[in-house]
Amino acid sequence: MDSLTNTIQEVPLNHSILLSAIIFSIGVMGVLLRRNAIVIFMSVELMLNSVNLLLTAFSVYRGDAAGQVFVFFIMALAAAEVAVGLAIIVMIYRNTNSVDINVLNRLKW
Amino acid sequence: MSTFYFIAFLSIFFSILVISAKNPVHSILYLILTFFTFTIHYILMNAQFLAIVNFIVYMGAILVLFLYTLMLINLNKESEPVKPFMIKIAAVFGGGILAVALVSSLKSLGASDPVVLKNPELGLVKNLGKILFNEFLLPFEVSSVLLLSAMVGAVLLATRDPKETKATI
Numbered sequence: 001m002d003s004l005t006n007t008i009q010e011v012p013l014n015h016s017i018l019l020s021a022i023i024f025s026i027g028v029m030g031v032l033l034r035r036n037a038i039v040i041f042m043s044v045e046l047m048l049n050s051v052n053l054l055l056t057a058f059s060v061y062r063g064d065a066a067g068q069v070f071v072f073f074i075m076a077l078a079a080a081e082v083a084v085g086l087a088i089i090v091m092i093y094r095n096t097n098s099v100d101i102n103v104l105n106r107l108k109w
Numbered sequence: 110m111s112t113f114y115f116i117a118f119l120s121i122f123f124s125i126l127v128i129s130a131k132n133p134v135h136s137i138l139y140l141i142l143t144f145f146t147f148t149i150h151y152i153l154m155n156a157q158f159l160a161i162v163n164f165i166v167y168m169g170a171i172l173v174l175f176l177y178t179l180m181l182i183n184l185n186k187e188s189e190p191v192k193p194f195m196i197k198i199a200a201v202f203g204g205g206i207l208a209v210a211l212v213s214s215l216k217s218l219g220a221s222d223p224v225v226l227k228n229p230e231l232g233l234v235k236n237l238g239k240i241l242f243n244e245f246l247l248p249f250e251v252s253s254v255l256l257l258s259a260m261v262g263a264v265l266l267a268t269r270d271p272k273e274t275k276a277t278i
Contacts, residue, residue: 011113013221019117021211023124029204030128033197038179039133042140045171046124049147052163056232060154063227065240071159072241075166076252080259082171086178087266093182094269 016057023050037089037099041082048078113153120146137175144168154224156232 023046030043052071059067089099096103123143130136144167151160230236241249 010223012223014215014218015113015117016224017215018212019120021215022121022208025204025208025211026121026124026128028207029201032200032203033128036133038175039128039136042136042175043128045140045167046127046143049144049167052159053147053150056151056154056156056159057224060156060226060231061222061224063231065231065236066244068156068159068232068237069241069245072162072237073245073248073252075162076256079166079171080255082174083259083263084266086174087263090178090181091266099182 013057013061017054020050020054020057023047023053035100035102037092037101038086040101041085041089045078045082048074113150116146116149116153120150133179134176137172137179140175141168141172144172151232154232155226155229158232158234158237 027043027047027050030046031040034040034043052074055067055071055074059065059071092104093099120143123139123146126139127136127143130139144163148160148163148168151157151163
């Protein structure tokens, strides 16, 4: 385990931030790009996870364990969010027979 | 050091595949691989508790839930809805602009210190448990209320209205 965790020692913090920023942007792109509600939901999960990764990196960088506790809370929140969101998607599918979000464009009125 | 960059490359590669795969089932499978690379990132940072929780909660629970929902609503009869080409270009452009803005704001920070694990005990269950049940005891208890309300809400949303079903039968 020691040799494995020693590999992180030389990685600058900027590169961790860069990785998280890129994955977050990919998540944003997925939300804009796709019309399937489930894939959009998965992109939101991707964004949440990139933020989790960044919080952990900062927590290790600062030597403060509170960041990792926040990640734990975010994971509990994500579990609740997924349960409610997927229930809403199933309900939309029952009413409209598709998961295309363009069917719901009347919501903007 | 090169392990981090290899795993980071895999994370980005699989997350691009998640949003570009035509079949939603393939998207979910690529998302599982992405989360697996995230677990490896946690292990590299010696956040063992988060690695295990990420493995169990995300890969075990959340993605199985996604897969079940996708099986529940069968998308076999018609293929994935596609957006017009111009909107796709605009979406990629918008996401790219966000990435460029984030990266260029990062550039102005200059060189940063390496991530050094000062306290090897930081991410272990013993240390995190002590903090979670001392400083963060109230949020921990409140999150149980959140999970309960989410459960009730999901059941309420997913069940049909009993009056409505009676009328249709």
